[in-house]
Amino acid sequence: MKRRDFLTGSASALASSAAWAKRPDQAKLNRIGIMSVCFDPILKTPSSPADPKRTVDIMDFADLIAARYGVHRVEFQHTDFSSTEPAYFQEFRRRIRKAKSQVNQINLEFANLNISAADPVIRLEAIELTKSWIDHAVELDCPRVMLNQGTLAPEVRQSAVGTLKTMNAYAKAKNVFITMEPRWRADARNVPWDVFVDVIKASGIYANPDIGNFPDKESREAALPILYRMTAGSSHVKNIPEKFSTADGIKISKEAGYTGIYTIEARANNGPDPYVAVQTILDILLANI
Amino acid sequence: MMKRREFLMSSAAVAASGSAWAQRPDQAKLDRIAVMSLCFAPLLKGTARPGNPKATLDLMDLAGMVAERYGIHRVEFQHADFPSAEPTYLQEFRSRLRQANSQVNQINLDFANLNISAPDRVIRLETIDLTKRWIDYAAALDCPRVMVTHGGLAPEVRQSAVETLKTMNAYGKAKNVFVTMDPGNAPWEMVVEVIKAAGIWANPDCGNFPDKESPAAALRVLYRMSAGSSRVQHVPNKFDTADAIKIAKEVGYKGVFSIETSSRNSPDPHASVRAILDILLANI
Numbered sequence: 001m002k003r004r005d006f007l008t009g010s011a012s013a014l015a016s017s018a019a020w021a022k023r024p025d026q027a028k029l030n031r032i033g034i035m036s037v038c039f040d041p042i043l044k045t046p047s048s049p050a051d052p053k054r055t056v057d058i059m060d061f062a063d064l065i066a067a068r069y070g071v072h073r074v075e076f077q078h079t080d081f082s083s084t085e086p087a088y089f090q091e092f093r094r095r096i097r098k099a100k101s102q103v104n105q106i107n108l109e110f111a112n113l114n115i116s117a118a119d120p121v122i123r124l125e126a127i128e129l130t131k132s133w134i135d136h137a138v139e140l141d142c143p144r145v146m147l148n149q150g151t152l153a154p155e156v157r158q159s160a161v162g163t164l165k166t167m168n169a170y171a172k173a174k175n176v177f178i179t180m181e182p183r184w185r186a187d188a189r190n191v192p193w194d195v196f197v198d199v200i201k202a203s204g205i206y207a208n209p210d211i212g213n214f215p216d217k218e219s220r221e222a223a224l225p226i227l228y229r230m231t232a233g234s235s236h237v238k239n240i241p242e243k244f245s246t247a248d249g250i251k252i253s254k255e256a257g258y259t260g261i262y263t264i265e266a267r268a269n270n271g272p273d274p275y276v277a278v279q280t281i282l283d284i285l286l287a288n289i
Numbered sequence: 290m291m292k293r294r295e296f297l298m299s300s301a302a303v304a305a306s307g308s309a310w311a312q313r314p315d316q317a318k319l320d321r322i323a324v325m326s327l328c329f330a331p332l333l334k335g336t337a338r339p340g341n342p343k344a345t346l347d348l349m350d351l352a353g354m355v356a357e358r359y360g361i362h363r364v365e366f367q368h369a370d371f372p373s374a375e376p377t378y379l380q381e382f383r384s385r386l387r388q389a390n391s392q393v394n395q396i397n398l399d400f401a402n403l404n405i406s407a408p409d410r411v412i413r414l415e416t417i418d419l420t421k422r423w424i425d426y427a428a429a430l431d432c433p434r435v436m437v438t439h440g441g442l443a444p445e446v447r448q449s450a451v452e453t454l455k456t457m458n459a460y461g462k463a464k465n466v467f468v469t470m471d472p473g474n475a476p477w478e479m480v481v482e483v484i485k486a487a488g489i490w491a492n493p494d495c496g497n498f499p500d501k502e503s504p505a506a507a508l509r510v511l512y513r514m515s516a517g518s519s520r521v522q523h524v525p526n527k528f529d530t531a532d533a534i535k536i537a538k539e540v541g542y543k544g545v546f547s548i549e550t551s552s553r554n555s556p557d558p559h560a561s562v563r564a565i566l567d568i569l570l571a572n573i
Contacts, residue, residue: 046410079411084418085456110415112402120335121369122401125419128374132418166375 023070024286032285033073033104033234033263034065036080039274046082058082059092062099068275069282072101075234075263078108078133089139096140103142104263105179105208105234108133115160115167116150123163130167134176144177144232146208152191152199164203177232179208182223184215193223200230207231211249212238212265220244224252233260239270239281246281250288262289313360314570322569323363323394323518323547324355326370329558335372348372349382352391358559359566362391365518365547368398368423379429386430393432394547395469395492395518398423404440405450405457413453420457420468427466434467434516436492442475442483454487461489467516472497477507484514491515495533496522496549504528508536517544523554523565530565534572546573 036043036058043061044054056064058081062074074096082088096103113126130147137145147167152160164178171178180200182193193214200207209227213236214220228235235253239246250262262285270277326333332346346354348371352364364386372378386393403416420437427435437457442450454468461468469492472480477498484491493511497520498504512519519537523530534546546569554561 081414082410084414111412113415119401120372124371124374125400125403128419128422129415132422 026070028286028289029070030072031259031261031289032071032282033075033261034069034071034278034282035075035077035107035236035263035265036061037077038264038266038278041268042274043080059095062096062101066099066101069278071282072099073104073261073263074101075104076106078106078110078136081136084132084136086139089136093140103137103140104261105144105146106133106137106140106142107146107148109148114148114150115163116152116156118156118159120159123159127163127166127170130178131170134167134171134174134178137176138174142176144179144206144208144234145171146179146181149180149183149191149196149199151189152195153189157195157199161199161202164199164205168203168205178205179232179234180205181208181210181236182213182227184213186215190215193219193227197223197226197230208235209253210236210238210265211244211246212236212240214244217244220249221252224249225256228253228256228258231258231260235260235262236265237262237281237285238265238267239284246284247288250285254289316360318570318573319360320362321543321545321573322361322566323365323545324359324361324562325365325520325547325549326351327365327367328548328550328562331552332558333370335370349385352386352389356389356391359562361566362389363394363545363547364391365394366396368396368400371426374422374426376429379426383430393427393430394545395434395436396423396427396430396432397436399438404438405453406440406442406446408446408449410449413449417453417456421460424457424461424464424466424468428464432466434469434490434492434518435461436469436471439470439473439475439480439483442479447479447483451483451486454483454489458487458489469516469518471520472507472511474499477503477511481507481510481514492518492520493537494520494522494549495528495530496520496524498528501528504533505536508533509540512537512540512542512544515542515544519544519546520549521546521565521569522549523561523568530568531572534569538573 039056042054042056044057048054065071065074108130110126110129113122113129115126117123133145168178182196184190207227207230209224209231214223237246264278264281266274266277266281329346331343334344334347355361355364398420400416400419403412403419405413405416407413423435458468468489470484470489471492471494491511491514493508493515495504495508498507521530548562548565550561550565
């Protein structure tokens with residue numbers, strides 16, 4: 001997919017400094033994004049302004065990622081933003097452009113508001129809030145918003161599809177993609193990946209493949225070739241060696257003809273230092289894409 | 290009294306609608322009265338009541354029914370009444386309102402788990418964004434007011450609640466829509482302070498006080514802070530509705546009285562609305 005997408009020019013990327021002695025292949029770096037969630041422990045928040053461990057302002061995030069890693073795509077949670085007023089987003093956009101970067105995707109996690117709500121009023125509120133964030137994505141030149149689909153339980157699946165269609169119609173008019181990723185947690189009520197694929201197809205939205213979000217090797221290997229063909233040009237990459245091989249996941253994507261972005265999602269399980277955790281996944285990507 | 294987006298229905302248009310009454314009440318009085326959709330909740334069709342044989346009234350027909358039956362051309366809705374907020378639905382809704390020569394008096398926003406008193410900044414931002422969307426829909430429906438719920442306004446969140454209201458109000462002003470709030474179950478003096486600090490407007494409600502003493506003091510203040518609309522309930526064992534209307538008149542209130550009934554008034558929503566309407570017509 002190409003809507004609102006752009007490739008950051010090599011010249012501008014080279015202008016930023018990097019910790020590496022030898023700059024990696026810029027064409028590969030241009031296919032990599034980094035999620036703000038990787039830096040959760042050190043991101044400043046309004047609720048803990050005096051925390052000495054929190055040293056990174058979200059406004060500076062794109063600059064930091066460009067300078068340190070030579071990566072010019074950054075991905076945010078909607079909860080990262082301290083305001084949704086036009087003036088704030090104008091300044092945010094200015095800072096993104098200053099770093100020669102792009103917001104790759106905004107991930108929406110609205111607490112109890114999601115497409116699987118049984119209550120039609122809640123689904124309508126989910127639609128309205130998603131529309132607001134589609135507008136905010138446009139304000140930030142961001143081509144994608146990703147939703148949390150909730151349970152997609154059989155009894156709400158049809159209304160969830162109807163809700164997604166309404167959101168998608170709005171997004172299309174604004175030139176923004178709506179994506180969803182497969183989710184799996186041992187302690188949650190999970191929907192099988194093939195049902196997830198059916199919902200995406202039925203609603204006309206796009207997949208955000210995530211190498212880490214499967215219960216086992218079999219489902220991962222069956223699902224990823226399909227999901228990489230249903231993207232809006234972006235995916236998530238985790239590294240959990242005891243569960244799966246990240247390199248194998250990238251190999252599957254290449255075999256499926258995927259030419260989009262790999263966005264790094266590092267968590268606490270990757271180590272206490274977020275910079276190191278991101279670097280580890282970045283090195284795997286550079287060696288394999 | 291505020292005039293933004295307000296209009297008085299022309300007598301000619303109003304006279305064109307039929308009424309169940311043998312003798313038409315004073316139209317000038319009827320023009321100052323609204324009826325809330327909430328009064329007819331048991332009769333309203335909706336996805337929440339599929340298959341309920343008593344639910345015979347489509348939301349699209351509410352304004353027409355209220356105009357026809359009561360000669361009232363102001364209707365007030367909950368945001369949750371609307372089965373869709375898509376442009377085509379709202380366009381049709383507006384067309385049906387105009388057909389009834391009616392106006393939406395106010396839309397009351399009661400978002401699940403989202404309000405200005407949320408300690409979590411993210412929840413407050415979501416409340417702002419949803420409120421903005423409903424301000425847009427109010428403007429699209431020629432509705433002059435949206436009412437927000439205050440969520441408690443506990444001391445530790447009060448300042449952030451005021452800031453949240455200010456952001457909403459700035460947007461409301463730009464769209465020519467008033468943001469209002471009623472005291473609910475909170476101490477009315479504190480709510481008055483919050484309303485003043487935020488620059489928004491009061492929606493006086495004679496039924497929303499914990500005791501018999503508060504309404505007399507509070508209503509005198511609140512009617513002067515309105516955006517041209519107020520709420521009228523009828524709970525005889527708690528307060529005298531006629532006394533509340535008298536206070537409104539004493540402080541020079543010239544705005545709308547919006548009828549709010551519930552099942553405690555009568556099992557028949559029409560009888561409940563009629564009872565309050567008769568009190569209003571006798572006292573305003």
